[in-house]
Amino acid sequence: MVEEKVHISEKLAPILKQVSDPEIPVLSIIDLGVVRSAEIKNGVAEVKITPTYSGCPAMDVIGDDIKTALLEAGYQAKVDLILAPAWSTDWITEEGKIALEKYGIAAPLEASADKKALLGETNVVKCTNCQSKNTQMVSQFGSTACKALFKCNDCQEPFDYFKCLI
Amino acid sequence: MQKDILIKYILGIADNSLILGQRLGELTGHGPTLEVDIAMTNISLDLFGQVRSYFQYTAQLSEEDKTEDDFAFLRKEREYINVLLVEQPNRDFGYTIARQFLFDHFHFLFLNELQNSKDKTLVAIAKKSLKEVSYHRRFSSDWIKRLGDGTEESKRKIQIAINDLWRFTEELFHQTNADVEAIKEGIGIDTDKIKAKYLENVSEVLAEAMLEKPDLKFFQEGGKKGIHSEHMGYLLNDMQYMQRTYPGMKW
Numbered sequence: 001m002v003e004e005k006v007h008i009s010e011k012l013a014p015i016l017k018q019v020s021d022p023e024i025p026v027l028s029i030i031d032l033g034v035v036r037s038a039e040i041k042n043g044v045a046e047v048k049i050t051p052t053y054s055g056c057p058a059m060d061v062i063g064d065d066i067k068t069a070l071l072e073a074g075y076q077a078k079v080d081l082i083l084a085p086a087w088s089t090d091w092i093t094e095e096g097k098i099a100l101e102k103y104g105i106a107a108p109l110e111a112s113a114d115k116k117a118l119l120g121e122t123n124v125v126k127c128t129n130c131q132s133k134n135t136q137m138v139s140q141f142g143s144t145a146c147k148a149l150f151k152c153n154d155c156q157e158p159f160d161y162f163k164c165l166i
Numbered sequence: 167m168q169k170d171i172l173i174k175y176i177l178g179i180a181d182n183s184l185i186l187g188q189r190l191g192e193l194t195g196h197g198p199t200l201e202v203d204i205a206m207t208n209i210s211l212d213l214f215g216q217v218r219s220y221f222q223y224t225a226q227l228s229e230e231d232k233t234e235d236d237f238a239f240l241r242k243e244r245e246y247i248n249v250l251l252v253e254q255p256n257r258d259f260g261y262t263i264a265r266q267f268l269f270d271h272f273h274f275l276f277l278n279e280l281q282n283s284k285d286k287t288l289v290a291i292a293k294k295s296l297k298e299v300s301y302h303r304r305f306s307s308d309w310i311k312r313l314g315d316g317t318e319e320s321k322r323k324i325q326i327a328i329n330d331l332w333r334f335t336e337e338l339f340h341q342t343n344a345d346v347e348a349i350k351e352g353i354g355i356d357t358d359k360i361k362a363k364y365l366e367n368v369s370e371v372l373a374e375a376m377l378e379k380p381d382l383k384f385f386q387e388g389g390k391k392g393i394h395s396e397h398m399g400y401l402l403n404d405m406q407y408m409q410r411t412y413p414g415m416k417w
Contacts, residue, residue: 054294055215083219084290086297139201140305141208145298149201165297 012038012045015073019065023058023144026103033091034062036082045075050087052165053145088166104128105147106161114164127152128159137161167351173224174247174344175354176288177237178390179276180220181248184238185398186269187213188405189256198259205305206262212298219291239409243402244392247342251334253389253398257327260320263309264327270303271367272338275360284352307371314375321377328372329380336385338364 008016008030016035017028029035029049037048047066051059063079070077089108092100097107106125108114113124125135132154139149147160190210197203221234251269256262277299280292313324339357341349348354372379388394408415 051215051294053212053215053298054219055211055213057211083294084286086290086294139205140301140308141201141205143204145208145211149204163301 006036008035008038009040009045011040012047012070012075015069015075016047016066019062019069021058022061022065024100024103024105026099027092027096029062029066031093031096031099033093033096034087040075043076045070045077047077047079048082049079050082050085052087056145089162089164090166092162100162101128104159106150106159108162108164111164111166125150125161127155127157129157130155167347167353169227169229171344171347172285172353173227174342175348176220176224176227178247178342178345179280180217180224180237181246182252182269182273183213183220184217185246185248185401186252186265187211187217188401189252189254189265190262192256192404193262202259209266209302209305212295212302216291216295216298219294223287223291235409239406243394243398246394246398246402247390247392249334249337250386250389250395251331251338253395253401254331254334255397258323260313260323260327261331263306263313264324264331266302267306267310267371268328268331268335268368269338270299270306271364271371272335272360273299274303275364275367276355276357279355279360283355288353310371310377311375314372314377324375325377328377332380332382333384333386337387337390340387340390342390 013030016038017030019029021027021029021032021034024032032052034049034052035047036050037046039046047070049059049062049066059081063081066079067077092108100107106128109124116124124133125137126133127135127150130152132152134153135150136153137148138151138158142149142160146162146165148163149158150161151158187210190206190213193203193206194210195203197206217238218234221237224237225232225234251265254261254265274296277292277296281289281296283289283292310324313320315321339361341357345354345357349356369379389398
């Protein structure tokens with residue numbers, strides 16, 4: 001578990017809550033845990049974000065979306081990308097996990113269960129469609145860097161699983 | 167530590183990922199199955215992401231007015247200092263997986279050590295990348311086992327690829343002058359220290375895959391000194407085409 005204090009100004013939080021990851025529109029960047037700090041300094045909103053995966057192509061768009069949202073709310077904004085500490089799936093909020101499940105992406109399990117799931121040792125990932133645990137991994141890599149592809153053996157629906165990263 | 171030596175040290179790490187990422191990127195839309203296609207390009211994307219972090223750092227260190235793109239696209243062949251292994255062509259799926267497997271195991275151990283560097287930026291990049299590279303290593307090792315313990319044909323082909331690429335493995339541990347300097351400063355990683363573990367880990371997977379570990383006396387080198395195999399020029403031609411044709415072009 002990576003414990004990390006996040007400082008987000010109360011004034012900026014509701015604005016940032018409206019910005020979402022373009023790849024997962026149901027998940028706000030706050031719930032995804034990529035906003036590491038947001039403060040107003042000398043009238044300028046300074047936001048620090050960290051990538052989920054190094055190559056995540058959404059980061060540039062997220063940076064621009066933050067600037068746009070803050071500008072609309074009347075703030076000049078400065079967005080910095082930071083690498084340390086490295087993002088962890090533990091930083092996805094409970095609210096975020098529920099939003100993921102509803103959207104059809106199984107939320108990350110804790111580390112040891114995740115490893116077993118991805119190695120195909122046990123069926124622990126729940127189907128987002130019918131809740132069955134009778135599921136199998138189709139591919140360790142999915143439609144985006146952060147996901148693996150699963151299939152439900154009961155309802156036959158394919159679904160994404162958000163890989164555990166700690 | 168002198169900035170130009172530190173830059174050289176970082177390029178030595180970054181170039182491996184850049185060139186391997188480019189090779190894997192060639193498989194976009196050409197993977198043997200959809201899942202493998204997505205996996206190879208996902209790994210490529212991870213590597214490019216890591217490379218951007220390294221190049222942003224070298225651009226910041228550089229006294230000239232350079233950007234990350236200058237390092238990626240505007241160097242000449244002899245200025246790239248990646249190992250020969252990563253520039254080897256995809257040939258067939260066996261070669262692609264064997265190359266990945268031989269590199270991933272090195273990459274993992276290297277980044278694991280780099281977490282103890284005295285350079286804070288390198289530590290941050292290493293910690294971030296290590297999580298991704300663990301996945302790469304698991305993926306390529308699984309495929310080695312599947313192919314080695316698969317059909318007669320898959321076993322034959324993966325063994326040929328391992329035998330053929332083995333001569334490039336020794337160079338992973340060679341140290342350039344910049345490497346030696348960086349090690350002295352506590353910034354760089356002493357690759358001698360991870361070599362035994364590398365051979366042990368690789369041998370373990372090969373044994374499980376029922377493949378033979380090659381017994382070679384002669385190894386190829388040159389990439390780390392900028393002397394590349396003939397494949398490198400073609401790769402760069404592809405990779406640099408846009409910047410060479412339309413200098414300064416941006417998205």
